[in-house]
Amino acid sequence: MSQVIKKSTPICDWTNFDSDNLYRVSSWGAPYFFINEDGHMAVHIKKKSSVSIDVVSVVEEIQSQGIQLPILLRFKDLLGAQIERINNAFQSAIETTGYGGLYQSVYPIKVNQSQAVVEEILNTGKKYDIGLECGSKAEFLAALPYLENDKTLLVCNGIKDRTMLSLMISMQRIGKNVIPVLDRLNEFSELKSIMWETGHSPILGARICLGSEGLGHWSSCSGEMSKFGLSLSELISLSEEISSLGLKDHFQLLHCHLGSQIKDISTLKQVVRELTQVYVSLIKRNFGIKYLDFGGGLGVQYDEAGTNSQFALNYDLQEYANLIVNTVKDVCNEQGVLEPVLITESGRAITAYHSVLIVPVLGSRSRDEWVTGDALPNDACQASKALFRLMERSTERITIEEALALFHHAKEAHSQVRASFSLGSVSLEEQATMDRAFWTVCKLLYVSLCGESFDSYPPEFIELENILAQQHMCNFSIFRSMLDHWGIGQTFPVMPIDRLNEKPLTHAILADLTCDSDGRVTHYVSSSPNKSVLPTHSFRPGKENYIGLFLLGAYQDSMGDAHNLFGKVGEAHIRLNLDVENHFTIEKVIPETSVQEILGQVQYVSGQLESRMRGLVREKYKSREVSRVAAQEILEKYMSCLQKSTYYDSKACN
Numbered sequence: 001m002s003q004v005i006k007k008s009t010p011i012c013d014w015t016n017f018d019s020d021n022l023y024r025v026s027s028w029g030a031p032y033f034f035i036n037e038d039g040h041m042a043v044h045i046k047k048k049s050s051v052s053i054d055v056v057s058v059v060e061e062i063q064s065q066g067i068q069l070p071i072l073l074r075f076k077d078l079l080g081a082q083i084e085r086i087n088n089a090f091q092s093a094i095e096t097t098g099y100g101g102l103y104q105s106v107y108p109i110k111v112n113q114s115q116a117v118v119e120e121i122l123n124t125g126k127k128y129d130i131g132l133e134c135g136s137k138a139e140f141l142a143a144l145p146y147l148e149n150d151k152t153l154l155v156c157n158g159i160k161d162r163t164m165l166s167l168m169i170s171m172q173r174i175g176k177n178v179i180p181v182l183d184r185l186n187e188f189s190e191l192k193s194i195m196w197e198t199g200h201s202p203i204l205g206a207r208i209c210l211g212s213e214g215l216g217h218w219s220s221c222s223g224e225m226s227k228f229g230l231s232l233s234e235l236i237s238l239s240e241e242i243s244s245l246g247l248k249d250h251f252q253l254l255h256c257h258l259g260s261q262i263k264d265i266s267t268l269k270q271v272v273r274e275l276t277q278v279y280v281s282l283i284k285r286n287f288g289i290k291y292l293d294f295g296g297g298l299g300v301q302y303d304e305a306g307t308n309s310q311f312a313l314n315y316d317l318q319e320y321a322n323l324i325v326n327t328v329k330d331v332c333n334e335q336g337v338l339e340p341v342l343i344t345e346s347g348r349a350i351t352a353y354h355s356v357l358i359v360p361v362l363g364s365r366s367r368d369e370w371v372t373g374d375a376l377p378n379d380a381c382q383a384s385k386a387l388f389r390l391m392e393r394s395t396e397r398i399t400i401e402e403a404l405a406l407f408h409h410a411k412e413a414h415s416q417v418r419a420s421f422s423l424g425s426v427s428l429e430e431q432a433t434m435d436r437a438f439w440t441v442c443k444l445l446y447v448s449l450c451g452e453s454f455d456s457y458p459p460e461f462i463e464l465e466n467i468l469a470q471q472h473m474c475n476f477s478i479f480r481s482m483l484d485h486w487g488i489g490q491t492f493p494v495m496p497i498d499r500l501n502e503k504p505l506t507h508a509i510l511a512d513l514t515c516d517s518d519g520r521v522t523h524y525v526s527s528s529p530n531k532s533v534l535p536t537h538s539f540r541p542g543k544e545n546y547i548g549l550f551l552l553g554a555y556q557d558s559m560g561d562a563h564n565l566f567g568k569v570g571e572a573h574i575r576l577n578l579d580v581e582n583h584f585t586i587e588k589v590i591p592e593t594s595v596q597e598i599l600g601q602v603q604y605v606s607g608q609l610e611s612r613m614r615g616l617v618r619e620k621y622k623s624r625e626v627s628r629v630a631a632q633e634i635l636e637k638y639m640s641c642l643q644k645s646t647y648y649d650s651k652a653c654n
Contacts, residue, residue, distance in 0.1 A: 014503035022504070022535055023495040024304045024525050032078060032353055033550065039501030041548055045077045045576045053576065053584045056498045059358055059546060061582070062572055067589060068645055070359040070476045072552070072571040076587070078354040079117065080124030086298075086346055087128045089317045093325035100329075101339035106155055108133040108296060109143060111347030111554050116573060116588070121350065122146055131177075133157060133345050137164055147176050154178045155253070155293065155345070157207065157228070162190050169194055169202045179253050179291075181205040183228040188238060192245070205253025205291070208235050210274045229256065232278075239282065249288035253343075254279050257295030260348060265315035265323060268297070272324055276331040283337045293343035294324060300352040302551055303491045303525055311491045317349070348554040355553035357569065358497065358546055359476040362648060364508070364539035366470040367439040374437075377430055383416035384426070384434050391437045394444040400452060403445050404460045414438040442467050457529035469533040470508040474547060475648045478512045478519050479563035482549060482556055486518055493525045493550040499537050507533040510547065513648060514564045562601065567593025567646040596642040606642060613638050 016035040020026055025033060025041075036042040040056040053075070062071055083105065090103035105128055107121050121130065131153030134140040143154055144167075156168055160180060165187065171178040182188055182204060191202055209229035230238060242251050256275045262268055275292065282289050298320055303309040315323075324342060332339045376388055390410045398406070417434045420426040426434075446464040484490040494510065509532075512519040524534045539545055560568065570592035577585040596606050614635060621631045 014501060016501055018503070019500040022527050023493070024527060025493075025495075027305045028301045028303065028493045028525060028551065030301075032075075032081070035500045039499055041495075041497040041500070043075055043078070045075070045081060051576070051578060051583050053574065054582065055356065055358075055548065056546075057582050058572070058574055058584060058586075059497070061586060062589075065586070065589075066651075067570060067572070068592070068647075068649065068651060069546075070357060070481075070569045070647060072481070072557075072569050073356045073358060074116065074553075074571055074573045075354050075356070076116070076120050076573055077576045079120045079350060082350045082353060083121065083125045083128060083130060085317060086321075086344075086349060089321035090325065090342065090344075092318065093321040096322075097325055097329050099325050099339055100332075102341045103325075104129065104131060104153060104291070104341050104343045106131040106133050106153060106293070106343055106345045107350055108135065108345045108347040109139050110135050110558070111296075112351045112557050113139065113142065114557055115142075117351060117354075117553075117557075118142075118146065122152075129153075131155065131343075133347075137161070140164060140167075144171065144176075144178075147171070147178070150175045151177060153291075153343075155205070155255070155343070156180045157183070157255070159184070160187055160190075162194070165190050166194050169198060169200055172203055173198075173200050179203055179205045181207050181253060181255050181293075182238065183207040183230060185230070185234055185238060188241065201247055201250055203250050203252055204247075205255055205293070206230055206235060206238060206251070207255040207257070208232065208275075208278060210256055210271055235278070239285065239287065242287070243285075248286055251282070251287045252289060253291040253293055254282065254289050255293040255295060257345075258297045260296055261299045261311065262297040263299055263310060263313055265313075265319060268320070269323055269327055272327040273331060276328050279340060280331060280335040280337050284335070290341055291343050292328065292340040293345070296345045296347055298344060298346040298349040300348055300551060300554070302352075302493065304527075309491060351553035352551045353553060355551075355557065357476065357481050357549040357552055359474045359549065360650065361539060361545035361547060362473045362475055362650075363541075364470050364472050366506075367443075367468060368436045369443060370436050370440040374433055376433070377427070380430060381417065381420050381426055383413045383420065384430060384437075387413040387417065387434055387437050387441070391441050391444075394441045394448075398448075400449070403448060404458060407442070407445055407460050407464065410438055410441045439468070462530040465507055465528075465530050465533055468507065470506055470539070472508045472510050472536070472539065472545075472547070474510050474512055475650075476512055476549075476569065477514050477560075477563060477566040477647075478521070479514060479516070480560040480566045481569060482521075482552065483559050483561055484555060485521065489523070491523055491525060492552065494521055494534060495525075495548060495550075496536055497546050497548040502537060504535040504537050506536055506538050508536050509533055514566065516563065519563075562598055565595075565598050565602070565646060567595075567598040569647065570645075592645045592647065594643050595646055598646055599642075609642070610639065 016039060020035055025035060032044050034042055034044065036052060036054060040054050042052045042054050044052050058073060086105055094103060107130060109118055109132055129151055132143045133155040134143050135158035140156060147154060154177065156179060165180060168178050168180045195201060207229040209231055242248060256271065258268060258271045279289055279292050299313045301313050303312040305312055328342065329339060376384060387410060390406060390413060393406060414434065417426060417431060421431040442464050446468055449461050478486050482492060485492055510521040523531050526535060528535050571590045572586050573588040575585045575587045577583060617631045617634055620626045621628060
């Protein structure tokens with residue numbers, strides 16, 4: 001028997017729990033982000049602490065200081081909190097298993113090279129002797145001055161020219177723990193040459209390619225055809241040459257990398273076993289391997305756990321640590337060798353949580369619906385008349401099956417009207433009226449179907465949701481602040497930061513300011529059956545409407561692209577402070593990139609621009625097309641705009 005659609009569904013009470021479930025906050029936000037009693041997004045700095053920071057309060061304080069949005073909030077305490085979590089997880093695994101070696105965390109600065117981030121990581125990671133990893137000349141030179149403690153480990157990966165290798169050896173000579181990691185045999189040739197010149201025998205490491213490959217987007221980073229690393233044959237050749245030179249004790253680090261954002265922990269176990277077997281073989285040949293470096297890969301739960309998304313994990317931090325420690329211990333015990341110092345380069349896991357981008361919604365666009373006064377023209381085509389009749393039927397008491405069939409008929413009729421319009425047999429006014437009729441049918445059917453429970457949502461329901469989705473214009477650039485969303489389809493948690501104790505009654509697609517059709521957020525973390533739209537609240541003209549983009553701390557800061565010449569957004573560094581009412585202090589504010597600064601990056605010199613602009617205006621003044629006062633006013637406006645933000649200036653509208 002067909003089920004009859006209920007024409008009105010009472011709006012149930014909406015709670016924070018409902019919003020948490022809708023946006024999956026407990027899945028991606030734990031243990032830091034949650035919804036507080038005011039219906040605002042909030043941040044726990046320390047696990048199980050009753051003290052939190054209200055994100056909305058932070059935004060309000062920033063605006064009270066005259067700071068323009070969009071703004072990147074850096075909750076710097078979260079960097080230290082993540083370092084503590086990672087180290088505690090490994091220490092727990094070591095104590096539980098009786099592992100005979102130590103754990104050493106290393107931060108790869110390529111993940112976020114911001115000076116403030118690197119300094120915070122080094123300061124809060126002192127008690128864990130946290131090290132750094134560099135992969136380029138600039139990163140290497142940025143890291144060196146921070147090796148204040150001689151024990152601080154600097155792992156040097158990537159392609160290294162002679163100048164870099166020479167400086168690395170020089171740093172070793174003054175007692176710094178700098179280890180060049182070889183992934184090309186020619187790098188060792190350069191090292192030998194420098195060794196003969198200086199008389200200093202270098203400490204070194206090697207990166208190897210293993211047979212195991214990861215899963216997901218970054219799987220190509222691993223396996224035998226990886227971009228970096230020695231094959232096992234090359235490793236044997238290298239080890240033989242090292243041995244012939246009497247440098248066995250100087251070969252101290254063995255490295256591999258499975259790839260970023262490992263989603264399936266089962267793929268990790270094979271790599272750990274393989275690398276440990278290589279370690280055992282070298283130890284049995286009397287090489288002085290001290291460090292076993294498993295590289296990066298510890299993932300972040302960007303998407304809902306348990307889904308097929310390549311950005312969702314099937315493990316937690318403790319499982320990750322347990323697997324590495326247990327596997328290395330088992331292999332070493334089987335082979336009767338001492339356990340090494342374990343290294344992981346968990347940059348994504350350290351930095352992702354600490355950055356939240358707050359963007360204002362500037363306006364909203366929705367489909368036009370049938371309004372009083374709309375009427376069919378007397379000479380309306382048959383398809384228009386059919387669509388009008390379907391609109392009337394959509395208000396009737398109908399079954400689910402009838403509703404879905406009605407939607408198909410409405411689509412067909414609407415398509416026929418458009419075809420007639422393209423042939424010139426339907427007027428512009430009739431086409432516009434039938435557009436409104438079609439969207440009204442869609443709205444009525446969608447509202448009716450929302451009151452139903454489905455084992456699996458029919459594709460028609462999802463299509464209706466897409467058709468009716470509003471477009472929220474947001475003050476930011478996807479390409480600058482969330483590049484991986486566009487570039488590799490990465491999911492980031494996106495949601496309102498307030499009104500979370502209210503039921504979101506609309507669905508929206510977030511669009512950015514760029515003149516690019518790809519400048520949209522196209523998929524969201526949500527319990528909604530269609531993750532291509534964001535369940536959200538209606539836009540409120542004249543009031544603040546904020547959206548938060550979360551987990552942006554890894555790579556997005558460093559890789560952002562200046563598409564349409566949008567520059568870096570401003571950033572505010574937030575610190576937990578128990579001595580003030582709101583429990584936070586704005587430690588530092590870094591202004592956004594100005595128009596003049598971004599133009600300078602593409603070789604538009606400000607003095608030359610000003611000179612050309614003066615010449616242009618002068619010609620108009622000479623020809624008496626503009627007065628002296630008006631000419632001066634134009635120049636002043638131009639020079640003023642050069643100093644402004646590249647983003648929409650809300651203050652200029654007030």
